[in-house]
Amino acid sequence: TTGLITGSLAVLGDGIDSAVDIVTSVMTLITANIIGKKPNKEFPFGYGRAEASATGLLAIGIFFAGMQLLIRSATGLWEGSGPESISLWAVYVTLFSIGGKVLLAWQQHRAGKKARSSMLMANAKNMLSDVVISVAVLIGLLLARFTGIARLDALTSLLVSLWILRVAFGLYRESTKELMDGVEDTTVYARIIELAAGVDQVAAPHRVRARKLGASLVVYLDIEVDGCMTVAEAHEVSRRVEESIRCELDNVYDVIIHIEPRGNVEEETFGVCGICAGDPEATHCARPGAAGYREEDGE
Helix, strand or coil: CHHHHHCCHHHHHHHHHHHHHHHHHHHHHHHHHHHCCCCCCCCCCCCCCHHHHHHHHHHHHHHHHHHHHHHHHHHHHHHCCCCCCCCHHHHHHHHHHHHHHHHHHHHHHHHHHHHCCHHHHHHHHHHHHHHHHHHHHHHHHHHHHHHCCCHHHHHHHHHHHHHHHHHHHHHHHHHHHHHCCCCCCCCHHHHHHHHHHCCCCCEEEEEEEEEEECCEEEEEEEEEECCCCCHHHHHHHHHHHHHHHHHHCCCEEEEEEEEEECCCCCCECCCECCCHHHCCCCCCCCCCCECCCCHHHCC
């Protein structure tokens, strides 16, 4: 409202970005309610990925707002249009906005870290970006007021719009990675293999996969045991592997273990083994029988 009254595109842009935050908070509340639903036949893994879906929708909304502001700012900068003078009211509102956003960013980050919520952490990141935006707007307003150069307001607004677009792309990339079963920290594979290998009677943990489900992690892996074991004995070994992984890794939703006889060789086209877990450039499982296996990769 202040941006429209004073004619400042920079303040208007800051207001648009703040309006996006309101939509974000509402979406977070709705998503939290969806995530709380129990698994069913249609969604046997539960509704944890509603968070990633909501983050993707949020990114699209932020991108739309940023593009609208970018077009308007570029037009104003090209035409040299802008307010004849910057009102002190615009400066006061921006100062108040900075204080409020700092408090909200801290609160969102604290709550997101405690709940391990990617949506809340995304909100905190977005709010922190808003603080930077508001500071930039304040500097632009002061410069425009004291120099009398109207285009400085449009230039500040243009920079704000580019920042908003950057935030949108970042959020979209994060949500897409989760929806495509990607993980941010790939060192988790080496940790899973280490934990599995540390259990008695377990050999060659391999074909390890992990995917995020909201704030939790679903772990899949194959292990080899003595082929003469009974089903009950092999089950007990896999139970101890699962227990070890659950105790040492945070927020594990489920651990799914496939038992194989020791020395088993078969075609495996995906997953991480003990050799390639420590190689960030590895694109194949370096085990005999795995697709892409080369003799020089391991014994």
